[in-house]
Amino acid sequence: MPNYRAPLQDMQFVMTSLAGLEHLAALPGYEEVTPDLAEAVLEEAAKLAGEVLAPLNRPGDEQGASLTQEGVVAADGFAAAYRQFVQNGWNGLSADPEYGGQGLPWLVAAATVEMWNSANMSFALCPLLTAGAIEAVKAHGSDELKTRFLPKLVSGEWTGTMNLTEPQAGSDLSAVRTRAVPQGEHYKISGQKIFITWGDHDMAENVVHLVLARLPDAPEGTRGISLFLVPKYLVGPDGSPAERNDVECASIEHKLGIHASPTCVMSFGERAGAIGYLVGRENEGLPYMFTMMNEARQKVGLQGLGIAERAYQAARDYAKERVQGRLVGQRSGNRVTIIHHPDVRRMLLTMKSQIEAMRALGYVMAADIDLAHKHPDAEERRRCQRRVDLLTPVLKGWCTELGVEITSLGVQIHGGAGYIEETGAAQYLRDSRIAPIYEGTSGIQAGDLVGRKLTMDNGSAMAELITEMRAVERELGGSDNADFPVIREGLGGGIEALEQATKWVLETIRRDPDAALAASAHYLMLTGYVCGGWQMARAALAARARVASSGQEGFCRAKISTARFYAEQLLPKANALSTMVKSGASTVFALEEEQF
Numbered sequence: 001m002p003n004y005r006a007p008l009q010d011m012q013f014v015m016t017s018l019a020g021l022e023h024l025a026a027l028p029g030y031e032e033v034t035p036d037l038a039e040a041v042l043e044e045a046a047k048l049a050g051e052v053l054a055p056l057n058r059p060g061d062e063q064g065a066s067l068t069q070e071g072v073v074a075a076d077g078f079a080a081a082y083r084q085f086v087q088n089g090w091n092g093l094s095a096d097p098e099y100g101g102q103g104l105p106w107l108v109a110a111a112t113v114e115m116w117n118s119a120n121m122s123f124a125l126c127p128l129l130t131a132g133a134i135e136a137v138k139a140h141g142s143d144e145l146k147t148r149f150l151p152k153l154v155s156g157e158w159t160g161t162m163n164l165t166e167p168q169a170g171s172d173l174s175a176v177r178t179r180a181v182p183q184g185e186h187y188k189i190s191g192q193k194i195f196i197t198w199g200d201h202d203m204a205e206n207v208v209h210l211v212l213a214r215l216p217d218a219p220e221g222t223r224g225i226s227l228f229l230v231p232k233y234l235v236g237p238d239g240s241p242a243e244r245n246d247v248e249c250a251s252i253e254h255k256l257g258i259h260a261s262p263t264c265v266m267s268f269g270e271r272a273g274a275i276g277y278l279v280g281r282e283n284e285g286l287p288y289m290f291t292m293m294n295e296a297r298q299k300v301g302l303q304g305l306g307i308a309e310r311a312y313q314a315a316r317d318y319a320k321e322r323v324q325g326r327l328v329g330q331r332s333g334n335r336v337t338i339i340h341h342p343d344v345r346r347m348l349l350t351m352k353s354q355i356e357a358m359r360a361l362g363y364v365m366a367a368d369i370d371l372a373h374k375h376p377d378a379e380e381r382r383r384c385q386r387r388v389d390l391l392t393p394v395l396k397g398w399c400t401e402l403g404v405e406i407t408s409l410g411v412q413i414h415g416g417a418g419y420i421e422e423t424g425a426a427q428y429l430r431d432s433r434i435a436p437i438y439e440g441t442s443g444i445q446a447g448d449l450v451g452r453k454l455t456m457d458n459g460s461a462m463a464e465l466i467t468e469m470r471a472v473e474r475e476l477g478g479s480d481n482a483d484f485p486v487i488r489e490g491l492g493g494g495i496e497a498l499e500q501a502t503k504w505v506l507e508t509i510r511r512d513p514d515a516a517l518a519a520s521a522h523y524l525m526l527t528g529y530v531c532g533g534w535q536m537a538r539a540a541l542a543a544r545a546r547v548a549s550s551g552q553e554g555f556c557r558a559k560i561s562t563a564r565f566y567a568e569q570l571l572p573k574a575n576a577l578s579t580m581v582k583s584g585a586s587t588v589f590a591l592e593e594e595q596f
């Protein structure tokens with residue numbers, strides 16, 4: 001079974017050379033965040049990921065979580081690993097020190113999130129959802145809710161969930177029916193939620209559910225949805241879990257992947273009604289939930305990256321061991337490992353170059369989030385927030401779609417051995433498949449990008465981004481290294497394609513919204529590929545600057561070649577996607593429903 005080793009060199013390169021870790025140290029609260037500190041944190045995280053979480057991945061997949069009379073029991077070893085995770089302070093790494101967090105930049109935490117997901121995606125989902133709950137309560141909860149729940153959620157002693165989905169309310173949350181009836185200081189919640197990740201388990205002493213529900217007199221649709229905090233155990237006067245609340249897991253789903261992450265049907269108020277506390281104001285729950293979902297969407301993007309990295313490591317190691325065939329043109333002589341075959345190299349570089357592009361985009365966005373929160377200049381904060389808003393659906397949609405493609409390539413490199421379970425390659429593919437579905441499907445991300453993020457400022461955030469990309473394109477000129485003109489040409493073509501498609505979408509969306517939405521998935525992928533090319537070009541420039549001085553010559557040369565591969569083999573997709581954006585919509589409604 002392949003081990004997981006965190007790609008620390010690339011992570012540190014991206015953090016320092018592309019995401020501007022040093023500049024973050026100038027922000028209030030981050031004064032002590034030096035590259036040395038970040039390195040030490042990542043090394044410790046890498047140990048936990050490689051030595052504790054990764055070995056549980058396969059047995060967790062085989063055993064899964066189970067529902068017993070006492071509730072959901074996590075797969076063997078998970079509870080002990082979670083205790084270690086909490087005791088070592090990983091849960092609150094970037095959380096607010098006011099509530100016991102360590103207050104490190106999100107950039108540093110993002111690298112750890114990648115590692116947890118590479119090592120064990122099922123495990124990583126539990127803290128991912130807790131972090132979303134922390135954000136929602138911190139941003140919108142009363143002081144009392146914050147005092148009572150945040151310290152335990154931040155430490156990880158209690159975990160959080162996100163209870164949105166109901167059988168009739170998936171992508172369309174306006175159809176939520178769970179009821180909330182005011183009763184004195186609190187509300188009585190009743191109804192059923194489905195597909196709730198880590199909705200119940202035995203790894204922590206309490207589970208804090210954030211639940212969307214509707215008041216009896218609430219307006220129809222999304223404007224009548226409120227957000228409630230519903231703990232599994234009510235909290236006693238001393239702050240510890242006391243009486244059991246009327247909420248339980250009715251069943252857990254049997255599913256394609258992430259078997260060790262219990263996906264629960266949750267029943268609220270089967271007996272006396274579950275006690276829930278309003279978060280923020282009545283009927284304003286949906287925007288609050290988006291606080292949680294935006295944070296979760298960025299992390300699910302990092303999941304796509306994490307699972308792709310794990311699949312790449314397994315495929316690379318296998319390609320170096322598996323002996324099959326001879327070198328091209330040789331009929332005799334020694335048989336060689338499959339990494340010598342051109343097509344296997346193509347697949348490995350397709351995996352590696354896209355993973356590095358995703359990592360760069362994900363970490364650069366993480367730094368933008370830090371800047372958007374902490375930069376002393378208000379205009380700079382707004383600029384970074386615009387960028388984060390624009391690119392959150394891209395990070396989520398593009399990285400998770402690539403996660404599936406890359407884990408599938410991982411199976412391919414293993415040949416038949418990849419299709420059977422022993423190598424682990426099949427599990428990575430199965431696990432990756434959920435990421436383009438939950439936290440808003442790729443279709444929903446694409447609609448958000450085209451229908452809201454691009455259009456709400458008439459394309460100015462995108463124009464700002466394209467201007468930055470053009471500046472990088474110019475920097476690529478005038479090099480005597482043969483790789484750089486190729487990288488420049490690839491990036492230039494990508495930017496041109498993105499510009500044209502953007503113009504088309506902006507012109508079309510008001511006139512014919514169906515056409516723009518029919519093109520939206522292609523537009524999202526196009527934006528992702530070009531953003532990836534932009535970051536790989538920046539990486540190549542940074543590697544060129546470092547190559548002589550850093551003692552990392554091999555790494556830097558490989559980075560430049562990988563950026564060239566991306567420019568030559570991935571960026572041409574931008575042109576095709578741009579053509580598809582501009583023409584594909586014409587036939588989408590050409591067929592009558594019965595013709596499908």
Ligand SMILES: Cc1cc2nc3c(=O)[nH]c(=O)nc-3n(C[C@H](O)[C@H](O)[C@H](O)COP(=O)(O)OP(=O)(O)OC[C@H]3O[C@@H](n4cnc5c(N)ncnc54)[C@H](O)[C@@H]3O)c2cc1C
Nearest residue numbers: 162163164165170171195196197263437438439440441443
């Ligand atoms: C393993 C797992 C874990 C999950 N964890 C959680 C959780 O913790 N909490 C939670 O609340 N939910 C959770 N979910 C639910 C998940 O978020 C939903 O499944 C997802 O949002 C899609 O909703 P749906 O399944 O109802 O699909 P539908 O909304 O029915 O969508 C079906 C198809 O139609 C498309 N579609 C629907 N509406 C539109 C539209 N307006 N525009 C374009 N395309 C559209 C979708 O893209 C999709 O392809 C989980 C689901 C799974 C499988």
